[in-house]
Amino acid sequence: MLLLRSHGITNTKVLSAMERVPRESFTPATFRDQAYEDLTLPIGLGQTLSAPYVVARMVEALELDERSRVLEIGTGSGYHAAVLSHLCRRVYTIERHRPLLAEAERRFRDLGLSNVTTRAGDGMKGWPETAPFDRISVTAAGLEPPDSLLEQLSPGGIMVIPVGGRDESQQLLRIRRTETGFDTEKLMDVRFVPLVPGIAAHGE
Numbered sequence: 001m002l003l004l005r006s007h008g009i010t011n012t013k014v015l016s017a018m019e020r021v022p023r024e025s026f027t028p029a030t031f032r033d034q035a036y037e038d039l040t041l042p043i044g045l046g047q048t049l050s051a052p053y054v055v056a057r058m059v060e061a062l063e064l065d066e067r068s069r070v071l072e073i074g075t076g077s078g079y080h081a082a083v084l085s086h087l088c089r090r091v092y093t094i095e096r097h098r099p100l101l102a103e104a105e106r107r108f109r110d111l112g113l114s115n116v117t118t119r120a121g122d123g124m125k126g127w128p129e130t131a132p133f134d135r136i137s138v139t140a141a142g143l144e145p146p147d148s149l150l151e152q153l154s155p156g157g158i159m160v161i162p163v164g165g166r167d168e169s170q171q172l173l174r175i176r177r178t179e180t181g182f183d184t185e186k187l188m189d190v191r192f193v194p195l196v197p198g199i200a201a202h203g204e
């Protein structure tokens, strides 16, 4: 993880969580030799696993502690959720593509990650039965932060979300819920696949 240190990731808990997750277990076999390069990799169904540096920045920005309950939108390969699982109490993660979710679930089982709870569904609606969440990590870009997710954030809670359209520049935002509203900070320019409403139909 020297690469991440040289990129300015200094949080030792985040670095060691990243070191504990074998990224090659989350990439398709054909990209396994590139698993430790700082690259975005395709994971099937037109979706991508973010570069390690982006995952590290997003995880760091969440300011997690061991009591945090975290909602992730966009399980994808499961890599980001696996990193989060080493830094918080429980990760609730939602994916709209069932085949991706099934593979991610197999990886969580194989790695013995017992504090990750999964659901196939539309993450833009959040997970009302288990809300509120201390932290929300959205790993697909919305045109704006979905209201249902903002509502499911605890007071004092933090959401990290990329915002912007498919072909526009996107910004990674950190949104803190305060007693009276929300404070938003821009963290960096990013490029994510879009947040798409509804669960994916077979073959979509």
Ligand code: SAH
Pocket: 043, 047, 048, 049, 050, 073, 074, 075, 076, 077, 078, 079, 080, 081, 094, 095, 096, 097, 100, 121, 122, 123, 124, 139, 140, 193, 194, 195, 196, 197, 198
């Ligand atoms: N966190 C993932 C990155 C996946 S890419 C990883 O570590 O691999 C973004 C994912 O968000 C895709 O798998 C996409 O299918 C999913 N997604 C997009 N819109 C969604 C929605 N409304 N609800 C749930 N998942 C969604």
